[in-house]
Structure formats: structure tokens, C-alpha cells
Amino acid sequence: MGAEEITQVIRRRRTVKPKEFSDQSIPRKIVDEILENANWAPTHGMTEPWRFSVFTGDARSKLAEFLASTYQVVTTPETFRQNKYEGMKRNATLAPVVIVIGMKRQPSKKIAELDEIQAVACAVQNMHLTAAAYGIGAFWSSNAAATSDQMRDYVGLSGDDRALGLFYLGYPSHDWPSGKRQPVSEKIRWVDQ
Numbered sequence: 001m002g003a004e005e006i007t008q009v010i011r012r013r014r015t016v017k018p019k020e021f022s023d024q025s026i027p028r029k030i031v032d033e034i035l036e037n038a039n040w041a042p043t044h045g046m047t048e049p050w051r052f053s054v055f056t057g058d059a060r061s062k063l064a065e066f067l068a069s070t071y072q073v074v075t076t077p078e079t080f081r082q083n084k085y086e087g088m089k090r091n092a093t094l095a096p097v098v099i100v101i102g103m104k105r106q107p108s109k110k111i112a113e114l115d116e117i118q119a120v121a122c123a124v125q126n127m128h129l130t131a132a133a134y135g136i137g138a139f140w141s142s143n144a145a146a147t148s149d150q151m152r153d154y155v156g157l158s159g160d161d162r163a164l165g166l167f168y169l170g171y172p173s174h175d176w177p178s179g180k181r182q183p184v185s186e187k188i189r190w191v192d193q
């Protein structure tokens with residue numbers, strides 16, 4: 001296994017938003033690989049809590065309508081943002097593939113909910129890295145509608161399960177974007193005594 005290669009993919013992975021996607025479709029084989037790699041995320045107690053609903057074709061405009069109408073319901077006049085609402089109406093139709101990220105709660109609740117959410121986040125990172133390796137950009141959107149109980153129910157989850165957002169995938173229409181981070185040294189404390 002090449003450490004250099006994985007370092008390159010990790011550092012190259014980028015958020016690319018649907019308005020920056022080209023209209024190029026993503027081959028089914030690649031989407032399957034992205035999902036298969038998600039399934040290899042770490043999982044406390046082997047609960048494998050990640051659930052994915054994959055929207056393509058006409059289902060995307062229905063999803064967009066659902067998102068926009070849900071956003072109106074879950075926001076107040078103070079929290080409603082017109083630009084977010086417009087984005088929701090448009091984004092799913094600009095992305096060739098949209099994945100609703102779900103977390104399935106185990107009935108016994110033996111594993112902490114935080115661990116289950118963290119496991120799903122690891123699965124999403126696997127998807128994002130796999131996409132990046134294929135030159136595909138992705139955007140994890142966690143707005144109020146995308147993480148609502150309404151969205152949870154829309155994708156066939158229920159009760160203590162959670163919708164954790166949308167994952168838009170597409171090829172960028174422009175050059176691959178560059179990223180930025182503050183130095184890691186500012187976030188590390190070495191403890192040796």
C-alpha cells in the first residue's frame with residue numbers, strides 16, 4: 001500500500017458545490033465503488049449504522065422540491081435564508097448523483113449515538129476520498145431540511161434513526177480547487193510526562 005498515494009488523495013479531496021459541477025454523468029461502476037468503500041468504515045460494535053439513499057435521474061428534482069418545501073416548514077422567519085432556499089431547489093438537479101446520508105440506530109442502543117454518528121462520518125469520508133481519487137468533487141450539506149425528521153422519514157428511516165445530510169457528487173466544471181488549513185501544530189498538544 002502506498003502511503004504517498006493516500007496522503008495525496010487526502011490532501012486533494014475537496015468540497016465542490018453543485019453549481020460548480022459539469023453536466024458529465026458519473027459511471028454506475030464508480031458510484032458502486034464509492035458506496036462499497038463507505039461500507040468499510042470503522043464501526044463500534046459492528047453496527048454498521050450508515051444508510052444511503054441514492055438519488056439519480058428524475059428522482060433528483062422530486063428530492064429538490066421536497067427539500068425546499070421542508071426548509072420552509074423547519075425554519076422560522078428569523079432563520080429562513082432565501083439564498084439557501086434557492087440553493088435547495090436547484091442543487092439536486094445540478095448533481096448527477098445525490099446521496100442522503102442516514103444513521104440507523106440499533107434497537108438496543110448499546111452503542112452511544114455519538115459513536116454511530118462518528119462511524120457514519122467516517123463512511124462519508126471514505127466516499128469523499130474515493131470520489132476525489134476519480135476526480136469527482138463532493139459536497140456534504142447539513143442544512144436544517146437535510147437533517148430533519150422529515151428527511152429521515154422521506155428516505156424510509158424512522159424513530160431514533162437520523163438523517164445527517166446530503167452528499168452531492170459531480171465532476172467539477174473548472175480546475176480542481178485548492179484547499180486551505182491552519183497549521184496542524186496549532187491543534188496538537190504533545191503529552192510525554
Ligand SMILES: Cc1cc2nc3c(=O)[nH]c(=O)nc-3n(C[C@H](O)[C@H](O)[C@H](O)COP(=O)(O)O)c2cc1C
Nearest residue numbers: 013014015016121139140141142143165178179180
Ligand atoms: C459534517 C459536515 C457538514 C457540512 N455541511 C456544510 C453545509 O451545510 N454547507 C456548506 O457550505 N459546507 C458544508 N460542509 C463542507 C465544508 O464547507 C467544507 O468541508 C470546508 O469548506 C472545507 O473545504 P474542503 O472540504 O474542500 O476541505 C460540511 C462539512 C462537514 C464535514
